[in-house]
Amino acid sequence: MSRVLVIGAGGVSSVAVHKMAQLSDVFTDIHLASRTKRKCEAIAASVKQRTGVDIATYEIDAEEVPALVGLIRKIEPKLVVNLALPYQDLPIMDACLETGVDYLDTANYEPKDEAKFEYHWQWAYHDRFKDAGIMALLGSGFDPGVTSVFTMWLKKHKLKTIRQLDILDCNGGDHGQAFATNFNPEINIREVTAPARHWENGEFVETPAMAKRIEFDFEGVGKRSAYMMYHEELESLSKFIPELERARFWMTFGDEYIKHLTVLQNVGMTSIEPVRYQGQDIIPLQFLAAVLPKPETLGETTKGKTNIGVIATGEALDPGSGSGTGVEKTFYINNICSHEAAFEETGNQAVSYTTGVPAMIGSAMMLTGKWSGDGVFNMEQMDPDPFMEMLNQHGLPWQVKELDGPVGF
Ligand code: NDP
Numbered sequence: 001m002s003r004v005l006v007i008g009a010g011g012v013s014s015v016a017v018h019k020m021a022q023l024s025d026v027f028t029d030i031h032l033a034s035r036t037k038r039k040c041e042a043i044a045a046s047v048k049q050r051t052g053v054d055i056a057t058y059e060i061d062a063e064e065v066p067a068l069v070g071l072i073r074k075i076e077p078k079l080v081v082n083l084a085l086p087y088q089d090l091p092i093m094d095a096c097l098e099t100g101v102d103y104l105d106t107a108n109y110e111p112k113d114e115a116k117f118e119y120h121w122q123w124a125y126h127d128r129f130k131d132a133g134i135m136a137l138l139g140s141g142f143d144p145g146v147t148s149v150f151t152m153w154l155k156k157h158k159l160k161t162i163r164q165l166d167i168l169d170c171n172g173g174d175h176g177q178a179f180a181t182n183f184n185p186e187i188n189i190r191e192v193t194a195p196a197r198h199w200e201n202g203e204f205v206e207t208p209a210m211a212k213r214i215e216f217d218f219e220g221v222g223k224r225s226a227y228m229m230y231h232e233e234l235e236s237l238s239k240f241i242p243e244l245e246r247a248r249f250w251m252t253f254g255d256e257y258i259k260h261l262t263v264l265q266n267v268g269m270t271s272i273e274p275v276r277y278q279g280q281d282i283i284p285l286q287f288l289a290a291v292l293p294k295p296e297t298l299g300e301t302t303k304g305k306t307n308i309g310v311i312a313t314g315e316a317l318d319p320g321s322g323s324g325t326g327v328e329k330t331f332y333i334n335n336i337c338s339h340e341a342a343f344e345e346t347g348n349q350a351v352s353y354t355t356g357v358p359a360m361i362g363s364a365m366m367l368t369g370k371w372s373g374d375g376v377f378n379m380e381q382m383d384p385d386p387f388m389e390m391l392n393q394h395g396l397p398w399q400v401k402e403l404d405g406p407v408g409f
Pocket of ligand 1 (some may be wrong): 007008009010011012013033034035036039060061062063083084085086088106107139140141142143144145182183184185187295296351354355
């Protein structure tokens, strides 16, 4: 009997809950709570219609720790799956500690008043989780999440060491809107307007946002411009792969997206500093998020594919002896996901799908005991094999190929 409590009712949660319902031998009892109960009910109705499974729904403000503790005590889940926003990570972890329940999320904590996402706030919970005999698994989405698992799979099966790593995230989908973000607009815009940071020779090097661009030919999508930016798995990858000389993250953006974002930034609409307007403090970015299309409404019109993967170069592994061969090799491992197929299956587009499926798989790893431990863990610390197997079985098949040599950019 594995009862889960999922918190948050956006696109990612919708996909994860649909996928959990498809795997009823692991997820025997699914409970869904969020700030707006109506959204939980809409997900529950879709799941019932598609799979016949009943989902119990609740209203909760996850930042109200005593109320959340009360809900967890009432439901008694084995695992709390946090698919709300990064701002809620710490209160939900606090509630898990108080109730002695395992925790999983897909994005690291970010304070509301500072556009800064780092693991140290959550890593600081390690000893308390360990002492309580419970587990927290951080970042079980696609990036972070699958990108870390891809890298560790290469390190287990193909490369003895990883010298250079590039993560390439391409959303080749077209939603037909002039400007919209494909996951929570506030979180998305905070991420892309932050300065770029990459790992080089033992430290993070900071460069202005969107200043470095490459052209890359993505299978299933075509040639796209990708921009170097900071992404949270660079922090955990550089910690758990100490030999890494360089690690970078690239994300594709179309010219229209860049044009709109530049204007919005220039006029101050992406600021998180409050502005006094008609007697009220308004945060421009939150107002902008309120007027932009809701990501969960884009599914129906989005066509095309996502292609996300990692390219790693290092000393090739001799699988027989487990030692290095002295020969350098480069491997590219990726997944291609169709927006239309994701929508057909779950009613959500591929960005939510590629995050919600790994959230379900990470949860399954914990509930079946394939991944276990006391304390706070990143994906890199776990055996990649059972997770990789489930990606193939549950809608995110991957492929790996050897490239001629290291990337030329
Ligand atoms: P949405 O904005 O669509 O959904 C967020 C949900 O959280 C909404 O239902 C919202 O409620 C709810 N929520 C917000 N605040 C609270 C609160 N205080 N208490 C309870 N519920 C709350 O986001 P997405 O589904 O797109 O993203 C979900 C998470 O996934 C985010 O943390 C995002 O950063 C992460 N993500 C991770 C990726 C990865 O690859 N690792 C990729 C994409 C996203 P309401 O409906 O009332 O607003």
